[in-house]
Structure formats: structure tokens, C-alpha cells
Amino acid sequence: MSLNIPHPLAMTDAPSNLGVLSAAASGLDRFIGLQGGDAERVFGVAGIDPDLLLHPTLSLSLSNYCKVLEEAASQSGCDNFGLRYGQQFQPRALGLLGYVGLCSDSLEQALQNFARAFPYHQHDTLIRLVDIGECYRFDYQVRHPAILDKRQDAELTMGMALNLVRHVLGPSWAPRAVLLEHGKPEGWREHQAVFDAPILFDQPCNALLIPKRDLADQPMPERDPVLLMLVQDAIARLGGQQHQQCLVDQARGLVRDALPLGEPALEHIAAHLGMTPAALQRRLREQNLCFSALIDQVRRELALHYLRRRLPVSELAPLLGYSETSAFSRAFRRWFDTSPRQWLQTCSA
Incomplete structure (x- = not known):
């Protein structure tokens, strides 16, 4: 299997990730255009250099990343921009983080490895897989003190996690419920259609509730323990230095x-x-x-x-x-x- 990822040994002198790896914005310029927005203007307002998006292991400011998603929603007139962007965001597009999940042995291990590797991919963020009995709760929350508006990022990330599970269980799989920390938007019915599950707004944290029985004995189609080790090492090298908030x-x-x-x-x-x-x-x-x-x-x-x-x-x-x-x-x-x-x-x- 040929995977287009950088070799970890080539990253010894690579700059550490101080925000979010630009793989998280894969195809963003094209998607903004598809939603009727002007990508150049959106990037300008958000203070993002479009050239950074060509290199998935370079780092974007997390503040600028959340801002570009909010600006894209505002400028394009697509209030559910993050939801739609996440819907089409397949695991491979996430670069190293995506392959941490894809190369895992089982779907349960993929979610665990994804959560463990995420802090290297994105700083100032809570992410965890919590055992709550019949379900796992996949929690996500940006905790950067300067970021207030983060609805689009939350819906995007819930979509990314959904797609990792559906990569194995198929497009009809649905979580038990989806929790979102922001208020209920006008277009909330689209959220129900995308996740095919109850959506609870104004929650303490963003989360997917994933029934354990759905994960039982589900192997990852592209599992590769050797490649997993290399990818985990590579993403740790990029994000290994602890980020100190400005x-x-x-x-x-x-x-x-x-x-x-x-x-x-x-x-x-x-x-x-x-x-x-x-x-x-x-x-x-x-x-x-x-x-x-x-x-x-x-x-x-x-x-x-x-x-x-x-x-x-x-x-x-x-x-x-x-x-x-x-x-x-x-x-x-x-x-x-x-x-x-x-x-x-x-x-x-």
C-alpha cells in the first residue's frame, strides 16, 4: 500500500506544531468556492497564508484556523459551513492524524489512537475517549483563551470523527447522540440529517456517543502496525515540544x-x-x-x-x-x- 506521507526520519529539523497542522484545512480553498465564497478574501480576513495549506505538516495558528472557518461561513452565507466541510472530510485528508486511525488494528483502537495523537496535531484542545458504560463518549473542545467563536470548528471535528467510524461501518452508521456546546442554529435539521442521530445543543462539551457494541471485533481495513508506529513517531516529532500560549x-x-x-x-x-x-x-x-x-x-x-x-x-x-x-x-x-x-x-x- 502506497501512502503519501512524509517519512518521520526526515522530520528531525522540522518546525514544531504551535497550533494546528495545516492538514486540517485540506481542500478548504476549493470548498469555500463551492459554497459561494471568495477564498482569497476569507484567508485575508483570517490572516492565513494560503501557501501554508500546500504543506500538511506546517502549522497554522489555532485562532486563525477557527477564524477562517467562521469567516467562511459568514462570507459565503452558509451558516452550516463547518458541518458540510466535515461531512466531506475523509480520514486520509487529515494527513498524519488520519493515518494514525487508518493504520490501527481495530476501530476501537483507531479511536483511542486518534484521541491520543490529537494533542500533537492541535494544541490548546481537550480531546478524549471516555468509557460511560454502554457507549464511548468522544469529547472535543477548543480551550484556547483567545478563541470565542468556534462553532464551525466543533461541527467540522465531529464530522471528522463520524467519518472515521463510517469508514469501517459504512455510510449508514449513526452515533447514539451528538452533543454540541453552541446554541441551536436555524438550520439544525441539517445536523440531524448528517449524523442521523439526536442533536443536543448548549452542552458542556462537544461529543459523539458511540455504542460499544458497534465497535466490537471491527478490524481496520488498512491496518498496518509497522506503518502505525512510523506515523505515530512522525506526528509526535512535529508536536512534541510543549506549546506555551502566547x-x-x-x-x-x-x-x-x-x-x-x-x-x-x-x-x-x-x-x-x-x-x-x-x-x-x-x-x-x-x-x-x-x-x-x-x-x-x-x-x-x-x-x-x-x-x-x-x-x-x-x-x-x-x-x-x-x-x-x-x-x-x-x-x-x-x-x-x-x-x-x-x-x-x-x-x-
């Missing part, structure tokens, strides 16, 4: 958590980072930021996030650390040259 992202996450208590204090955030206030300010200046601008950025991102989830405008001020709704409204008008209610009306039109 200081700005850490500070952003701390600011976001502190906002419901009021205006975050520089001293408080610096102490949580184990730094002096002056050192934090210096590190922020290296990124062309100051502490007040960082707070402003986080508030702006959170405001849009909450409005897209249709939270009442009257509830947003305290969530963003403002003592009065009027202060939030003034800030929103400064950011977007419109009021929060007008912004909602425009988006709903």
Missing part, C-alpha cells in the same frame, strides 16, 4: 475572566502571570499593545460574541465590566459607528 493570549484570557467583576486591574493580571506590572506592560508594548488597548479589544470581541448569541443588550454592560449600559453603548458606537441595537437589526435583516 503571553498576549494568556493576558487576554485573564482579562475576559475578570471583566464580570469590573474593570480589570493591571496589577491583578500581572500577578496571575507571575510578572510585575511594568514587565507586563513592556511585553505588551513588544506586540504594539498597551493594557488599556488589550481590555478594549477583549470587550469588543466579547460584545460581538454575545450579540451574535442574541443576549439582550441590557445584560451586556456588566458582562463586559461596565457599570452602566450607557457606557457600553458609547464604547460600542466608538468601535462600530452604530448602536448595539442597530447592529442587531442590520444583522437580522
